[in-house]
Amino acid sequence: MHTKNKANLRRFFLYLFRWQLSTPILWLVVRKLGAGIGATIIANLIGGAIFFWIDRFIFTSYAIEVWQFKDTGKCDGCGKEENLWRLVKAPNYDKRDTTPIFLCIECSKAKTEKLRTKGIKIRGKSK
Numbered sequence: 001m002h003t004k005n006k007a008n009l010r011r012f013f014l015y016l017f018r019w020q021l022s023t024p025i026l027w028l029v030v031r032k033l034g035a036g037i038g039a040t041i042i043a044n045l046i047g048g049a050i051f052f053w054i055d056r057f058i059f060t061s062y063a064i065e066v067w068q069f070k071d072t073g074k075c076d077g078c079g080k081e082e083n084l085w086r087l088v089k090a091p092n093y094d095k096r097d098t099t100p101i102f103l104c105i106e107c108s109k110a111k112t113e114k115l116r117t118k119g120i121k122i123r124g125k126s127k
């Protein structure tokens with residue numbers, strides 16, 4: 001839980017920093033073309049063209065991986081009573097609306113490997 005909050009906080013500061021990056025673009029264009037509405041629109045067009053890619057990177061990065069954890073329960077894979085994990089969300093994986101499947105650490109590892117070979121970007125449990 002705490003590591004997830006830290007990841008969100010890191011992403012938030014990354015985003016604030018990214019907003020600051022648009023400041024020099026705005027400043028440069030406004031200095032060259034004046035502070036009129038036209039210059040501001042041009043500055044934002046330039047900024048948008050650059051930050052489209054940066055934002056895409058920030059919001060599809062590994063930071064948005066979400067895991068659910070259960071202290072004890074029965075593994076949906078092998079039936080063992082253990083700590084259970086469930087991958088809810090990864091950059092190109094979203095199981096928020098499906099019936100939850102909780103797996104023990106071994107089954108989860110196997111499933112993660114299988115998903116990785118399918119091209120799902122999974123970093124792993126942050127512990």
Ligand SMILES: [Zn+2]
Pocket residue numbers: 075076077078079080103104105106107108
């Ligand atoms: Zn299992």
